[in-house]
Amino acid sequence: MYTLLYGFYKYLTQKDEFCVLILGLDNAGKTTYLESSKTKFNKNYRGINPSKITTTVGFNVGSIDVDRVSLNFWDLGGQSELQSLWDKYYSECHAVIYIVDSSDRDRMDESKRTFAGIPLLILANKQDIPDCMGVRDVKPIFNQNAHLIGRRDFMVMPISALTGDGINEGIKWLIESIQRNVDIRPPKNVEDY
Incomplete structure (x- = not known):
């Protein structure tokens, strides 16, 4: 009886886990975005003061839970010498921001x-800075490489990682896209880690 109840409880509380890479050039605001996301979605998480965030050497990790989905973020350093390592993480991820x-x-x-091959969310960060490029300016730059992006879910969205504007909308789009593509990359089970 205990096994049956435990199995039912586990089924009710189980979350699909997905890995998401956060990439971009150095100083784009990747770690600030990660901290802002964790602050918005993780109850009682206070986050790092944005003025204390420094250049990422290597990577940062973080996770958020939204409904029955757990997103595990890998924030990889954006310096040119670290970019060659990005593809080592790519085969394990379900989406790229x-x-x-x-x-x-x-x-x-x-x-x-x-x-190529999985949802790609491009976030035009630092929208809180006057005279920055808007989505209408950024999107055509990436559309020039549409042949490299291929057939997949693709979105360019404006955000400010510093103020948190746009983060909810980006996470919502990301989860919907990952779930639409679950046949390509199924979720990880907790036992897989």
């Missing part, structure tokens, strides 16, 4: 690097 510093027009071409 690519964060663009929309206030840095000079490095926008450098941000065209894309991936």
